[in-house]
Amino acid sequence: MYDSCSGLERLVSDKTFLLLFQRPVLIIMDRNEDIASSLYHPSTYQALVDDILTIQMNRVKVTVKKSGGGDGGDDGRLMERTYDLDVTSDKFFETHAGSLFPDAIDANEEEMKQVTRKEEQIRAQTGGSDALMNGTKDLVAAVDTLPALVEKKKMLEVHTNIFHAAFEGVTKRHIPSYSMMEQKLIDGSHVDKTEVLQLLSSTEMGTLADKMRLLMIYFLSSGASGAEMAEFENAYQQCAAAAEQPEAYAQAWKFLRKHSAFQRRASVGASLQSEAGAGPDGGVSKFKGLAQGFLAQAAASFKNFLPENKKLHVTRVTDAICEMKPNTEDESFLYLDPKVICGAATRCGRFSFFLTYLVFVVLTQIKANGDVPRQRSPFREVMVFMIGGGNYNEYQNLLAYAKGQQPPRSIWYGCTELLNPEAFLHQLGSIGA
Known part of the structure; x- marks a missing residue:
């Protein structure tokens, strides 16, 4: 760090660099600010694969049929394969990791x-x-x-195998139904109570983890009464009892219910469709167009996937801070500017020199701080760090937002731990135990 700061000091002495340099902003957020985004059933390729198959160290394990039949096809036996998903070496994944799952399948078939x-x-x-x-x-x-x-061709075949495995999990667990319902809840749209009860009580639609995630998102987003939540909880418990797992995720649910502060604004912001993809009509036609190739028999199950990305809480906060928008989420954030606090770099030492010229710090929900003078021009370089479990859903949402800006923003996303929704659910249970 000391050597880096020393090199930076020499670089900043260059007047040309000073004219081109734009100070970045570091946004530090707490997972408690938005728990729903960590539980939501995603619909983008990378996030959905992580939810269904689990991505660890950029690797995913997939069960495929072993080749070797007499006609050159498979011999019916199953084997486990491990595939690397690396945006630096896989052009297809680099392009479509953040695409809607059906769009990624469509692109794979076209390239093949x-x-x-x-x-x-x-x-x-x-x-x-x-x-x-x-x-x-x-x-x-x-x-x-x-x-x-x-x-x-080999790389495309890898993704074809991943699509097969993920699609099997999607159809088996009725993921589109959960995704649609959760998106409506987070979006603040009207939700039919009977449809929620059907998902929570049916032993054939989704796992207990899927049902608990929906129940939690309903609790966090709907503002439902105690009596209504008791009805939903009873439906889940009956399903858990039928599965002979009456205590499944009970500790996680108890922990969430105990802390009413989690029941905060969870609605999403404006659509990212103009920034990251097609609008609703175009998206629906994409889903219908999946009646080709290996998805022909089950293409209709994707019709419930919402064909547009919405700004998640972390993206709305990032947008508000970068654009200096008044009366938004950033109003209650602690705003720190080392350049204002330290004054001249020579009085702060080399490490503070590094902070002074490189970092703004915005710390979440500690204390409003309106006394510190704020930068007037929008930020183009952004570092977002989530204290607690981060996820691919937020990461892809931020990237879609960044690409849609003119000029595009550079956004880095970090977290203390990268968790898929089910792992986050288990973590809530561990905390509540």
Whole structure:
């Protein structure tokens, strides 16, 4: 750190750097500010795979059918494969990690068709008597493209296997129904009570973890009365008893009910559709268009996925702070500016020099601080850190927001621990035990 600060001091002495440099903002938030986003059933590729299959150290384990049949197909046996999901080496994943799950499937099928067409073209150029007529130049060019084409096909096949495994979990657990219901709750839209009760009481629709997540989001977002929550809780308990797990997630639920402070604003903000994708009509047509390939028999189950991203709480706070919007969530945040507090860098030492020129600190919900002069120009460089369990859902939501800005913002997202929704649910249970 000392060496970095020393190098920074020399860099800042360059007047050209000072003209181009923009101070970033560091936003530190507490998980207690928005628990619902950690429980929500996501619909983007990376977040959904993490929810269904669990991503650990950028790796996911998938059960696939073992190849080796006499006709070149599979022999019916199952085997476990481990795949790397790395945006630095996987172009498809880099592009579509934050895409809606059906859109990612659609893109995979389209790219696979393109690869197949190119393979056929190469075979046509290199096979038969026509190859000699075309000359060696075309032949060499075609052969040179073959390794990259084979590698791309392998990568696409990896994602096809992941899609198969994730899709099986999605349909088995009725994830679209939960996703739709939870999005309505978080969005503040009208929710049919009977539909919620059906999901909570049905032994065939979702796991107990899915039901508890829905129950918690309803409690956090709806402002329901005690009698109404008791009815929903009873429906869940009956389902848990039928599954012979009457105490499943009881400690997590008890912990959440005990702390009424968690029942705070949980509604989402404006749509990210203009920033990150198609609008509602375009999204619906995408879902209907999935009636091709291996999704043909179950494409209709995706119709309930909401075809637009909404700004989550962390994204709304980030937007309000970066744009200096008045009367928004950032009003109650503690605002710290080391440059104002320390004054001249030479009086603060080298480490404070580093803070003075690089970091604004906004700390969540401690105390309103209106006495510190604030920067007037919008922030373009943003670091968001979540104290508590972070998740891919928030990460992708922030990236979609950043890409939609003009000019695009640079946003880094960090957390004390990256958890999928079920792991976060278990963590709540451990705290409440």
